[in-house]
Amino acid sequence: MTTAYDIKDASLKDAGVGRILWAERSMPVLRAIRERFEKEKPLEGMKIAACLHVTTETANLARTLQAGGAHVRLCASNPLSTQDETAAALALEYGIDTFAVRGAERDHYYQHIDSALTFGDEGPDITMDDGADLVSQLHSKRTNLLDGVLAGTEETTTGVIRLRSMTADGALKYPIIAVNDADTKHFFDNRYGTGQSTLDGILRATNILLAGMDVVIAGYGWCGRGLADRARGMGARVIITEIEPVRALQAHMDGFTVLPMAEAAKIGDVFVTLTGDKHVLRKEHFEAMKDGAILCNSGHFDVEIDIPTLEEMASEHRTPKPLIDEYVLSGGRSIFLLAQGRLVNLSAAEGHPASVMDMSFANQALSSEWLVKNAEGMEPQVLSVPKEIDRDVARLKLECMGVRIDTLTAEQEKYLSSWEEGT
């Protein structure tokens, strides 16, 4: 069978292979799973439609699924995060059907999702999504392909929020595992991954000095607090905005300044949104900001900053450096937007480091295997990653890093299950 693809530039293949192998060095858990899958073929015959950031880490996931016997069709979950050399290597070196071109326009992007969904006349057995665009397309425009779908997985918080809305509406047609719920996913990928890579994106785009800056972070979920720790670690003063009292209280007790955005807007040098919601930065905030304010987004969709309004407000638009748009507002103040408001860690840097994606994608691979064995006949619903998968991933990761831990003695196990022994 020949490989189907729509990629930017075939000549980038070798560069892509080099980088995929470089990433693989930091993904020992996924490699161990791939080696097992090669022998056991647990995904034999499965058609998997995957809509993920087309990066070197995803390439190693795709190779793992393929090794397990699956037929994978891959499209991008964000037009700006695609690495064209990775796409080239996937299609031309590893024989994986790949539809991804960096910077693709909206229509082209959705056409790629359609390509990923279509296996000849059939739809996929399993969907693998990152933000629920593919699932949404399948449930609204391509319902003809829904019939044979067994199950799916979803990578992000944002996607899970959408899936829960679909479930509440009775719209969801098959069970989907929320990979983000796994401790080995959200504790690590959201926190350490987003924290570092968001700063990395900001630095690559701007080369500003973070020390001494006021960085405003909208949202104190796992991603937000990961970023807050890292920004403080770089010497910034961090201001948090929140809508949820318990989180706000935590941010306050963690030593950050908590303010409503209307106040924070006047102070911030850099603003980052990670809320999963819309228009977190909007007209009233743009009006209050200082000259030189830098805005970016590390939430899944590019709606967290109200860019259309910013464009309307601007009397002039410049591009001082690639990935930086300067909007000159009335009175001469300039506001700088990074990466067009798309995920700054993927658009301006390389996304999560391979080491965290190792665990997220190990959860993806093992969840797929589990679904093949268990999903038959399940109700449409959002499922958690089974606890034993979560713990296996952690145990395997520690082993790969050479970190040893304790085990309970018999006496200790007994003590934990008794209740008579007291003070």
Place this chain on the structure above:
Amino acid sequence: MTTAYDIKDASLKDAGVGRILWAERSMPVLRAIRERFEKEKPLEGMKIAACLHVTTETANLARTLQAGGAHVRLCASNPLSTQDETAAALALEYGIDTFAVRGAERDHYYQHIDSALTFGDEGPDITMDDGADLVSQLHSKRTNLLDGVLAGTEETTTGVIRLRSMTADGALKYPIIAVNDADTKHFFDNRYGTGQSTLDGILRATNILLAGMDVVIAGYGWCGRGLADRARGMGARVIITEIEPVRALQAHMDGFTVLPMAEAAKIGDVFVTLTGDKHVLRKEHFEAMKDGAILCNSGHFDVEIDIPTLEEMASEHRTPKPLIDEYVLSGGRSIFLLAQGRLVNLSAAEGHPASVMDMSFANQALSSEWLVKNAEGMEPQVLSVPKEIDRDVARLKLECMGVRIDTLTAEQEKYLSSWEEGT
């Protein structure tokens, strides 16, 4: 009705009152609840048997329950944590039945529990426990008092572990709310409270310089990670021991060194146990430790360090300062044990600061009110704190501190409940 009590020294009353009012300044949420309880009397006629650390913060809780109309009988949940001046003030100024003497021997301690349980011929309507000693006594030795009990609350992780064992054994006879499960309890009390107060206890006992020391922390639960952050914040190098892979991995990714205790024992200058389990430090570890190693416990019970064995191993025993026991082992190495292995934050310092207990005890007070309304006829089981109580406590705390947060716009609420809008 006259007040019943067994306290150390009536002359300490005034000192106790001063300190209770000082603590009250940091407990605005509980004060607000007390003011409402005084008007609404939601606990009218309830007999509450409370086994808690007899500290200034507990005094403010007892005053709140009393203001709500309850008859409270209070005993200590740990013989070393009792503040005798607080006990005196409770009995003599506030008219609360109090049975607590610092340093009480085992028999005296259990006699106090019995006193707290006995309201004339009857038992309590509600039990309020911290470590489940009172509940355990009631279910084993004082079963005659079990009949009329409506419900209970439990403050600690350790206690909840015991209650879950009781439930599994079918031994538990009434429903109990696990206050520790509230986000506004365990995020704050376990983390910030235990973190700071454990260091405080170590410093008051030893006056050592933490900067540059190797501090070994057994257990990376909420308490352990709170302490790890603070110890690092004081300039220590922190080593974590764990038995649970996901937690161990987090500790590693948080930049701590993760080791089995057998390795850590050779390196540590200071050891702190916060696991809820038994003999976390034991013979094999004592044998490996350096001369001068300092041991203490911040877990609920004094069983985490195997003290009997340490005593057996010692050729000599000294007390260089109050709260420090020196054990001279063969070869001349000395190991120093703080506060006899009891909760170092309560025994050598003053326990959690009032500001965190404000939230924990607000959950206690509101949970009691909820139980009076809802517990009738419930199955024996361990319940979570109702979410609305948790959120109310957080909201009230933010208000009291003058911290304002954002609210969702209508557009944002709508966006969060939709699933069609995507990339």
Place this chain on the structure above:
Amino acid sequence: MTTAYDIKDASLKDAGVGRILWAERSMPVLRAIRERFEKEKPLEGMKIAACLHVTTETANLARTLQAGGAHVRLCASNPLSTQDETAAALALEYGIDTFAVRGAERDHYYQHIDSALTFGDEGPDITMDDGADLVSQLHSKRTNLLDGVLAGTEETTTGVIRLRSMTADGALKYPIIAVNDADTKHFFDNRYGTGQSTLDGILRATNILLAGMDVVIAGYGWCGRGLADRARGMGARVIITEIEPVRALQAHMDGFTVLPMAEAAKIGDVFVTLTGDKHVLRKEHFEAMKDGAILCNSGHFDVEIDIPTLEEMASEHRTPKPLIDEYVLSGGRSIFLLAQGRLVNLSAAEGHPASVMDMSFANQALSSEWLVKNAEGMEPQVLSVPKEIDRDVARLKLECMGVRIDTLTAEQEKYLSSWEEGT
């Protein structure tokens, strides 16, 4: 020769000995010096008048000087920092002339300084000072004893500032080594010692939760930045006030908020002064503070907070806990002053941990030895600690802690002294 002394309570001797030996465990460098001094007697016949905080660490310094052959007369450099049990042990166990009573009134305090200065009809050969009170007394009221003085040492920044003023006025009559200038003194004692012990004092006095608090620190010298790091490490938000642009800029770049005190006064929950100057907190600031603000001082003298004015402004004065004075201002706001504005780390806690004083006092002991050999005929002036002493102290400390470091290879030494080899 009998020992002369004025102490509080002879019965405290044994408690004092226990604590002095406990401190000695953390002072291996000073112990090593004492062992050498016992053999070599480099201070034979020297009369040393020492005005230092009478703590367990100072006791070990006095023992070291005595072992070197000196006759030491010791008085307190602060009436509130004296540990009465240490004074008792010094006089009665170690035979050192000691004049120190905790809480001594002003006249009693100066009478002790006079006692320390007077060796029969003679004055001292060497003065050892902490804040320059003894030197000031000697140069103003006891000039008759000045004649035979060979040299002196001074421990603190504050004292050195006074000595430099004296030098500028031509008032200083003999050379004095500024021990504070040694890297192994100010980097460690000022930074790690003051940082930790100031927080320790605040916690012992108040038991407040630092996490989430706004802590205002006046002064970003070595002490101030040590405290700022630790306060942040405990979860506080830290605000710095400064008068020196380079330091203010550093504080800003270190991620702290820099404000004029007039602004900071409105925000702070806790205020700490460490400037070496007068009335850093004064009327205009008291008027701006929030209800409940806590004030303390960790600078040498109790003049940094304008307490007389605070007293005048207060309509009421209470003492809710020992070491806390409550001043009720008009409008009902309360301001709380800790330890009467004296050094909070010494008055409410135990001062610098022994481990840092080990290095400071090793510099003191070795500087005394150096002065005996070199001070004859030197001009009156403020001298630095000789570099070789500084480095020896560091090397010895590392050895005692078992920390090994690298040495240059021959090739590397050569490279460092060449200039031709380039890009």
Place this chain on the structure above:
Amino acid sequence: MTTAYDIKDASLKDAGVGRILWAERSMPVLRAIRERFEKEKPLEGMKIAACLHVTTETANLARTLQAGGAHVRLCASNPLSTQDETAAALALEYGIDTFAVRGAERDHYYQHIDSALTFGDEGPDITMDDGADLVSQLHSKRTNLLDGVLAGTEETTTGVIRLRSMTADGALKYPIIAVNDADTKHFFDNRYGTGQSTLDGILRATNILLAGMDVVIAGYGWCGRGLADRARGMGARVIITEIEPVRALQAHMDGFTVLPMAEAAKIGDVFVTLTGDKHVLRKEHFEAMKDGAILCNSGHFDVEIDIPTLEEMASEHRTPKPLIDEYVLSGGRSIFLLAQGRLVNLSAAEGHPASVMDMSFANQALSSEWLVKNAEGMEPQVLSVPKEIDRDVARLKLECMGVRIDTLTAEQEKYLSSWEEGT
């Protein structure tokens, strides 16, 4: 007069101008100086030979010197740090003689230095150096141009070490200001600049996750401790190697692990050298390293890692990604070298952020002005930046950032200069 230049690509001019103006936004102090220089022309007629990293920040310095009336000839101080678009803009937009091509070979590099030194038949009036390559060349190969040289400035620690060796040898022929000695240079540029930009370089080259890694930092000078803080801030465990006891002790007390390199080599995931010395990582260390170890240098010269020996030891050499060289050693272990061992922050990222260079280069510009007024007739020597310049730079920077600080009251000034007032 036409502009002389040797640059890579004239078509990059516009991109260069955009980036120079972007950097200028973060350099308000230098801009203020430029505006004054334009009016006052304090460098009128001066010939300045500058050997600096050819980056956007340097471009703004060159524009400032030019505005002051100087004729500037600029060459690169490191072949890998040159930004070709900046060079193009300098030569073609701003009319500054520029000799810099990224990746120039050794001969080409030294030819550029010669070009910068030669103003027709004459040499420069002032030299401005970064690492002392230009000064070294002038004193060894181009001594004919030495005669008219008035003075110079040197930017780096490494250069100053070389200049001190020259002075000790009697080789230096004119006075040079060590700009690195300015507090507003080394506190900020070395610490915050190198700290952030070194991590930035590592991340751009590798995209590894720093959280949980063991990062070995050779050298705990200002650069090393800046990096150590940042690496810890990103979640890494940091190991320090040092040869100087006081610094090693500080690293230990700051909570880092201090080890000899022979031990650290076995543990590290990433190694960074910042020592100013040669072969800090060498054969014995390569032999001990783990498979996958990543090596880089952030010290001035590429001699800190013994690359020739690493190449000899390797059985195979690959380039998995640009800027990463993989050396496969016997037994199959791979060691990865970043940016060929050249300054990783300049070679793999963009060097110090403009915000810190603003202060460093303000010192450069003001030192040049000072030298023109004061250097006539001075002895050859290494001079410090005059204190008033240092303070002016700090004051100006605070103003530009809108940070206000306190000033002493009259009473406070008086107190600081008095010595009688005491306890």
